[in-house]
Amino acid sequence: MAKRHSDQLGNLESLFLRLEELVLANSGEDEFEEIFKLLIAKLWDERSGQPPRFRLWDSDSKTFAQVSGLLHEANKAWPEVLIAIEPALTPEHLAVCVGVLARHRISDNDLEVLDGFFEFLVSKSAKGAKGQYFTPRHVVELCVRMLRPTLDDTILDPACGSSGFLIHALNYVRRNGELRTHAELRKFCESKIWGFDLDARALRVGRALMVLAGDGNANLIRLNSLLKPDAVGMFGSADGESSLTIEDVCRTRLRRHRGFDVILTNPPFAGEVREKHLLESYDLGKGQGRIERDVLFLERCVQLLRPRGRMAIVLPHNKYAANAFADERTWLFEKTRVLGVVGLGRNTFLPHTHQKASILFVQKLENALLAKDDYDIFFAISERDGKNSKGQPTMRTDGSEAEAWDRIDHDFDQIVGAFHEFCGKNGIMFGE
Ligand SMILES: C[S@@+](CC[C@H](N)C(=O)[O-])C[C@H]1O[C@@H](n2cnc3c(N)ncnc32)[C@H](O)[C@@H]1O
Incomplete structure (x- = not known):
C-alpha cells in the first residue's frame, strides 16, 4: 500500500480503535451512536473555520457543553444525520474521548479512510x-x-x-x-x-x-x-x-x-x-x-x-x-x-x-x-x-x-x- 495512505489509514485506524475502547469502557452506551456523535462534533468543529472548540476545557462539564453545542449546530446544518443530539456519555467519560480525538484532524484524511471506519463500525453493530x-x-x-x-x-x-x-x-x-x-x-x-x-x-x-x-x-x-x-x-x-x-x-x-x-x-x-x-x-x-x-x-x-x-x-x-x-x-x-x-x-x-x-x-x-x-x-x-x-x-x-x-x-x-x-x-x- 502507498506509504502516505497507509500512514493515514494506520493512524486513523488505531485512533478509532482506541476511541472504541474508550467509549465502550464502562459506558454501557451504544458504541456506534456515541462514536458517531463524537465524529460529527469533531467534523463540524473542523469545518467551522473558528478556533477549535472540540478540545479539553478547564472542566469536564465545560468540555461536555462545548461538544453538545457543536452537535446542536451540526444538527441544524446537516439534518437527519443524528438521532439523539446530546452525548449519552458522562462528562468525565466524554472528556477522556475528546482528549484523544482532539489531537487529530480527521477532515484532512481521505473520505475513503472515514468510509472504511464507518464500515467497521456498522459491521460491528448489525x-x-x-x-x-x-x-x-x-x-x-x-x-x-x-x-x-x-x-x-x-x-x-x-x-x-x-x-x-x-x-x-x-x-x-x-x-x-x-x-x-x-x-x-x-x-x-x-x-x-x-x-x-x-x-x-x-x-x-x-x-x-x-x-x-x-x-x-x-x-x-x-x-x-x-x-x-x-x-x-x-x-x-x-x-x-x-x-x-x-x-x-x-x-x-x-x-x-x-x-x-x-x-x-x-x-x-x-x-x-x-x-x-x-x-x-x-x-x-x-x-x-x-x-x-x-x-x-x-x-x-x-x-x-x-x-x-x-x-x-x-x-x-x-x-x-x-x-x-x-x-x-x-x-x-x-x-x-x-x-x-x-x-x-x-x-x-x-x-x-x-x-x-x-x-x-x-x-x-x-x-x-x-x-x-x-x-x-x-x-x-x-x-x-x-x-x-x-x-x-x-x-x-x-x-x-x-x-x-x-x-x-x-x-x-x-x-x-x-x-x-x-x-x-x-x-x-x-x-x-
Ligand atoms: C448490500 S447492502 C447495499 C450496500 C450499499 N451499496 C453500500 O455500499 O453501503 C443492501 C442494502 O439494502 C437495504 N435494503 C434491504 N431491503 C430493502 C428494502 N426493501 N428497501 C430499501 N432498502 C432495503 C439494506 O438496508 C442494505 O443497506
Whole structure:
C-alpha cells in the first residue's frame, strides 16, 4: 500500500480503535451512536473555520457543553444525520474521548479512510446477517465507470446503504469537470442524487459521508423500495410499516419525472419476500408464495428506469445461471437490452458473504415490443478481484499513491476499456 495512505489509514485506524475502547469502557452506551456523535462534533468543529472548540476545557462539564453545542449546530446544518443530539456519555467519560480525538484532524484524511471506519463500525453493530454490508468501493467505481453518469442524469440507488454508489457517481461527474462551483454541486445533489434504504443507521452514515464528499443535500430517504403504489392501494401497508413509496417521493419532488436515467445498486442477497401485497404487485411475484428479495429488486429497478435509462445491479450468481431463474431471465430480455455481465471473483464480498456475484448491465427498452431476438452481449470475468481469501484488500506493488481504484490489485480497468469498446462497436451510446 502507498506509504502516505497507509500512514493515514494506520493512524486513523488505531485512533478509532482506541476511541472504541474508550467509549465502550464502562459506558454501557451504544458504541456506534456515541462514536458517531463524537465524529460529527469533531467534523463540524473542523469545518467551522473558528478556533477549535472540540478540545479539553478547564472542566469536564465545560468540555461536555462545548461538544453538545457543536452537535446542536451540526444538527441544524446537516439534518437527519443524528438521532439523539446530546452525548449519552458522562462528562468525565466524554472528556477522556475528546482528549484523544482532539489531537487529530480527521477532515484532512481521505473520505475513503472515514468510509472504511464507518464500515467497521456498522459491521460491528448489525449488518452481515441482514445483507447490510457496504459494497466494496472498487466494485462501486467499476459500475460507475462502466455507465458514465453525466450532469444531466438523475441517479438512483434504491438500496443505497452508506451511499457508496451515489458518492462515487457524484465524484465521477465532478472529476469530469462538470461541477465547478459549490452552487452547481448543491443543485446537482438536490435534484439528481436519490437514495432509498430501509435501514436508518446505514442511511445516517450515508448522509454523513455525503456531507464529507462535499454536499449533504442529496435525497437520502428511508422507505421500503419494494413497496409499490398499487400494493399500498390494494392491500394497505403491513402493520407498522410506512406506506411511503418511491413514486410518492418522485411525485412531490421531481417535476415531469419519467423515470431515473441511471440506477446503480447492490440489493441484499439474503432473504425472501413472502408478503402477499408485495408479491401480487410484481410480474415475477404474482401467484408465488415467496420469492428471493433480489428478484423483486431487479424488477423494481427496471420499472423505475426511464425508457433508455441504464442500470448496473450486483446480483448473486444463481440469477444468471440456475434453471430455477429461467423465467426471470426471459422477463428481463423482454424488458431490457442486456448490455453485459461482469463476473466477480469469489473473494469480492468477503468477509461478509462467500456468495459469488456478477454485475448485470442493462438498458431499458423504449418499448417491450422492440425486443430483438439476437444481439451481442458483453461478458467478462474478473480474474483479480482485489481481495484475498480473508476478505482483505490486495494491493498493487508499484507504490502508487492514488485512490483505492489505483492501489487495489484488480483488473477492472481492462474490463471498463473492453466494455466501452464493445459499446462503440455495437452503437450503444450513453454518457457522451
Ligand atoms: C448490500 S447492502 C447495499 C450496500 C450499499 N451499496 C453500500 O455500499 O453501503 C443492501 C442494502 O439494502 C437495504 N435494503 C434491504 N431491503 C430493502 C428494502 N426493501 N428497501 C430499501 N432498502 C432495503 C439494506 O438496508 C442494505 O443497506
